[in-house]
Amino acid sequence: MPTLCHAAGTCSMGIHVILEEIGKPYEIRKMDFANQAQYKPDFMAINPKSKVPTLIRDDGSVLTEWPAIAMFLALSNPDKKLVPTDIEGMVRAQEAMAYCTATLHMQGWTRIWRTVTYTEIESEHPKIKARGKEIIDKGIAIFDKQLTGKDWLLGDFSIADCALYFLEVWFVERGNLALPANIAAHYERMKQRPSVQASRKYDGFA
Ligand SMILES: N[C@@H](CCC(=O)N[C@@H](CS)C(=O)NCC(=O)O)C(=O)O
Known part of the structure; x- marks a missing residue:
């Protein structure tokens, strides 16, 4: 299942909402920004940009950048009609x-x-x-x-x-x-x- 790397109150809230709209199982990797978790080697090995949202997909590949993640989730779940098709x-x-x-x-x-x-x-x-x-x-x-x-x-x-x-x-x-x-x-x-x-x-x- 996909994993959303997310920090509370950040822009990744919007991606969390999209995952909830889709309603399929997903995990959240909670990022502790107060402790600079985004700059630690284990996270930078996943996303060297040190940013959330970061989506680890089912095949292990990593997707970054809010609009790209949102579009990927919408297009790969067409039944949820989360983006217009025209x-x-x-x-x-x-x-x-x-x-x-x-x-x-x-x-x-x-x-x-x-x-x-x-x-x-x-x-x-x-x-x-x-x-x-x-x-x-x-x-x-x-x-x-x-x-x-x-x-x-x-x-x-x-x-x-x-x-x-x-x-x-x-x-x-x-x-x-x-x-x-x-x-x-x-x-x-x-x-x-x-x-x-x-x-x-x-x-x-x-
Ligand atoms: N261009 C990125 C920006 C993401 C971004 O700046 N996320 C912030 C949280 S709202 C972040 O991870 N900041 C961590 C840092 O810069 O240390 C996107 O749209 O996904």
Whole structure:
């Protein structure tokens, strides 16, 4: 069965939700980020990028990068209908997942949480964090607009919603920020899904 290398409260929450949606057996390898488990040789032998999500598949091969893992899981479980099958729907899923992971996560939240990677000059940190917040707010507004009159980003529930979900958790639970109306409703809808409830219970979110 597949193994998800996962750390609580990180972006791999979204992949955990997808595995729960699929409903087949899987294992979680719990990563202790507080002890820098991602930089230990045993994990780096699995994923030299030192990142979660990392998926160890049934044949032992390792898949990294959120959108690739999500697409692999969706395409290899077509009966679960977790990604549209038409070209337009599939590229829209890629578009949403790329924006969540490459821009809002990497460009936005990284500026806020890992400001020191941008500069060690502390007096510049507020400016860098403010830029991160701007990037996040812009993205949240774009997704809020996309959700106008819709329950899910692409019409039907999909892996794109699971990408937006981990950002919603960060925004609300870690940032103590209020989401605009359509995304707030999307977050509540996500929280009604048993898959999300299982992930939240595992990670200790109410
Ligand atoms: N580009 C990767 C980024 C994954 C990523 O940055 N994951 C974070 C957790 S949210 C991580 O593993 N950080 C560990 C570290 O950088 O030490 C993806 O989208 O999967």
